[in-house]
Amino acid sequence: DEMDVSTIWMSGEYTDWEDATVHVLTHGLHYGTGVFEGVRAYDTDRGPAIFRWEEHLERLYNSTKPYDMEIPYTREELTEATLEVIRRNDLDGGYIRPIAFYGYDSLGVSPKDNPTEVAIAAWPWGTYLGEDALENGVDVMVSSWRKHASSQIPTNAKTTGLYVNSMLAGEEARRNGYVEAIVLNKEGNVAEGPGENIFMVRDGKLYTPGLSQSILDGITRDTVITLARERGYEVDDSATISRGELNTADELFFTGSAAEVTPIRKVDNVVIGEGTRGPVTEELQTAFFDLVERRTDDHEEWFTYVDEQ
Numbered sequence: 001d002e003m004d005v006s007t008i009w010m011s012g013e014y015t016d017w018e019d020a021t022v023h024v025l026t027h028g029l030h031y032g033t034g035v036f037e038g039v040r041a042y043d044t045d046r047g048p049a050i051f052r053w054e055e056h057l058e059r060l061y062n063s064t065k066p067y068d069m070e071i072p073y074t075r076e077e078l079t080e081a082t083l084e085v086i087r088r089n090d091l092d093g094g095y096i097r098p099i100a101f102y103g104y105d106s107l108g109v110s111p112k113d114n115p116t117e118v119a120i121a122a123w124p125w126g127t128y129l130g131e132d133a134l135e136n137g138v139d140v141m142v143s144s145w146r147k148h149a150s151s152q153i154p155t156n157a158k159t160t161g162l163y164v165n166s167m168l169a170g171e172e173a174r175r176n177g178y179v180e181a182i183v184l185n186k187e188g189n190v191a192e193g194p195g196e197n198i199f200m201v202r203d204g205k206l207y208t209p210g211l212s213q214s215i216l217d218g219i220t221r222d223t224v225i226t227l228a229r230e231r232g233y234e235v236d237d238s239a240t241i242s243r244g245e246l247n248t249a250d251e252l253f254f255t256g257s258a259a260e261v262t263p264i265r266k267v268d269n270v271v272i273g274e275g276t277r278g279p280v281t282e283e284l285q286t287a288f289f290d291l292v293e294r295r296t297d298d299h300e301e302w303f304t305y306v307d308e309q
């Protein structure tokens with residue numbers, strides 16, 4: 001299929017998809033010692049545009065800090081590699097997955113002098129939570145698995161190992177017939193989704209958990225906060241949302257690079273608002289897609305146009 005012709009940038013070389021492999025004793029495979037990003041490029045009338053590349057790249061480097069990991073490439077080198085992967089794969093838009101991880105040398109929890117490997121792949125990716133999710137919303141459940149605390153594993157670093165928690169929560173939801181989970185933190189308050197941040201709308205005001213709630217500092221979360229405030233909404237961006245408040249919310253929605261802006265219509269079969277995409281959610285979702293698909297000139301600083309670099 002079309003993926004077979006994909007080029008992946010791996011440790012300095014442009015590599016064919018099937019040759020982009022690692023040794024089975026790679027440290028990151030055994031111990032979850034990788035950091036990664038999820039970034040979207042959108043098809044615009046000026047060609048593919050990567051959305052908020054600078055912020056994603058900054059977070060990638062920041063994510064290495066708790067792990068004493070050194071990415072052996074500059075920001076400029078990773079940027080050029082990403083642009084070139086998009087060009088070589090002839091992508092109009094799509095999903096970009098940079099990853100840096102402790103590679104193969106010797107095993108043992110300590111990465112000691114294992115090399116840090118870096119790879120960047122990109123592929124077409126549709127709607128994260130299902131074709132009609134953006135319009136009709138998704139049914140979710142509150143997972144029995146709690147988010148680990150940021151004092152246990154830094155949740156503001158996007159670390160591969162964190163995603164066992166996300167998988168446990170998300171798969172529990174899907175096994176029970178829901179599309180996705182909402183994950184509470186160890187205090188029992190709302191943290192986020194397995195791969196998304198979460199927003200609540202109540203009486204025309206927006207609330208989203210703050211970093212103290214053990215969440216990832218989402219870039220789409222930041223985008224939606226900005227778009228909401230530009231439209232006159234009051235946004236509490238360091239909210240503590242109790243589990244009970246989910247039931248009485250007027251609207252709920254997920255945000256993420258993959259999830260974009262996805263309405264939540266039921267939580268544990270409790271209908272949220274009217275059980276459809278809420279009006280504030282729709283307004284911000286429309287503003288988001290008008291922005292990323294460049295039907296507006298706003299926030300040019302958030303776009304890296306592949307054909308113009």
Ligand SMILES: Cc1[nH+]cc(COP(=O)(O)O)c(CN[C@@H](CCC(=O)O)C(=O)O)c1O
Pocket residue numbers: 037038039166192193194195196197215216217218219220221255256257258259
């Ligand atoms: C735990 C978590 N919380 C919030 C977000 C939203 O962050 P941002 O993309 O900066 O708005 C993501 C992104 N999840 C990425 C990986 C998804 C996956 O399936 O893997 C993504 O959306 O690309 C998370 O993984």
